Amino acid sequence: MQIYVCAKHVPDTAANIKVVGENGFDDAGCKFIANPYDEYAVEQAVQLVEKNGGEVVVVTVGKAAAAATIRAAMAMGAHRGILVTIANQFLDSQTTARALAAAIQQDGKPDIIFTGKGAVDSEGFQTLYRLAAAMELPVVNEINRLEIADGKATVGHEIGGGAREVLEVALPCVLGTTKGLNEPRYPKFPDIMKAKKKPIKEMTLADLGVSLDGAQSELVKLEKVPERTGAKMLGGDVRQAMEELVRILKEEEKVI
Amino acid sequence: MATIGILIETEDGNVKDTNFGVLTAARSQGDGTIVALMLDGSADGAKAVLEKYGANKVVQVSAAGGDLSTSPDLKARALAAAIDNYSLDALLGMASAQGRDIFARLAASMDLPLASDCMAVDLAAKTVKKSHFSGKTFATVKMSGPVVLCALRPNAIEAVEAPADAAVESFAAPVEDPCLVKVVDVKKEAADTVDLTEAGVIVTGGRPIASADNYKILAECARLLGGTIGASRAAVDAGFAPHAMQVGQTGKTVSPRLYIGCGLSGSVQHFAGMKTSKVIVAFNTDKDAPIFEKCDYGFVGDLFDIVPVLTEVLKEKR
């Protein structure tokens, strides 16, 4: 099987984000990781290739430092990487998807393209759909069950309210993964060393013929969500405290 | 004057309460026509509640070429046809599991800009304010396409009634199913639970809840508040709760009016999923627990002593 995995290089969710200027952040002073949902994608791709043979290629659009995310995926078992380098801190999902589609089309013929369900930095929840549209492929997101047989994938996902949906989709397709699909492996030291020797192809948006002019959304302002400054602590015994709490929630906050 | 479409979500044929905040968001964009689009459920039955919040038209959308419920792509195509037919300037909806999926399909197929998980929208300026970096920052995103698509976080905007008169009509979209993805089964696993991402009130139990059974204590309290229960990853990993109940970075992102954390330490990853809640209350035995630094109201004590008393007080004060 020829499997592509789209993995984004994102700030660690535990990292402190320092806003710089109107719409930037201090990315040099911030730890980055592979987008957590994309790890389920890498793990699933590697497991399928371990079982059926084939190759796993990781594709990332990001600054040069994003190569670290490709190396991390390689330590988990991916064979090759493609890094589409950009200068911007933020790239709209239309341009990103076009770049991912062009890079994959130029490289080979996918049986499956895995992505994460969403990126924890931009919280866009759309790049995989745009990628699928650009490549005229079917797409299903947030899958936590997957079976492949007879050129067809049967996938499952939650649709809210305690309901699960089962869907069928023909290969090739784009599948967005989420928690519950598998347990991403922790690479061992020899795997990390081996990953350093695996090939990464680097290219630019221009090399792929993708222009920035197609962008229809732009991040114009970034601001910290105001931090709560500490709780108003309730006093008295449990009974008094709960009576006071219910009064506050009803009369002052008006939330119940 | 703008014409704004709203994608209405229903459950078992009933309009979910979380739609009303979306209608309010549309109403607050100035004078305009509000067209409520329904892909399932009955438009006739929905008319009364939808006009209470300002809908001017309620449209039952169907597809000439198939059954909407079995094909998410057919839904997207039918919506695209409705956008054209009613000359919509924007389509608003909810960033629920289903809402996110349908909006992303629509955006991709029509090559339109989409912002998901929005906290606010300004259609005149074509900007949205949305969560970014797991709730640590807000981003203002400017959109420049011919139609703006915006999926709002459930409960992000408080619903305010604004009565209008609505006409009900049907629209059979002249679209075919591309037959790419087929829904073959829908299983209802947990009955009568309010969906976590859409709940107005959430009572969450952390690791010290100690068993699946003990969640009943929280569930009774949550029920009185019209809400539902959640769990931390520590509780899910220990097997006390299913993953569907997990709030946080690797679980659900929620934005209720009221979030009550019982026995939560206040980890960054948990807060990534509930930081935008309007009011956060915490109960913890440790007066120095980090959660007390980042919530609105706190009380030091054992959740097993506190929650039953809270339930009692709520029953009395109903």
Ligand SMILES: Cc1cc2nc3c(=O)[nH]c(=O)nc-3n(C[C@H](O)[C@H](O)[C@H](O)COP(=O)(O)OP(=O)(O)OC[C@H]3O[C@@H](n4cnc5c(N)ncnc54)[C@H](O)[C@@H]3O)c2cc1C
């Ligand atoms: C990549 C990654 C992703 C993660 N994603 C998530 C996620 O999505 N969601 C999530 O929740 N976590 C997530 N975590 C885990 C997170 O870091 C914390 O470990 C977890 O949230 C802690 O859960 P807790 O607060 O229930 O338990 P603990 O940290 O054990 O805290 C329990 C608290 O309860 C108090 N307590 C003890 N007994 C009682 C009692 N009887 N009554 C009242 N208070 C009591 C204690 O003082 C303590 O403060 C993630 C971690 C990583 C590394």
Ligand SMILES: Nc1ncnc2c1ncn2[C@@H]1O[C@H](COP(=O)(O)O)[C@@H](O)[C@H]1O
């Ligand atoms: N810059 C990128 N490079 C590689 N993959 C990406 C990039 N941006 C988004 N993706 C993929 O698309 C998924 C959804 O991203 P988003 O639409 O930004 O939430 C992510 O989980 C990734 O798998």
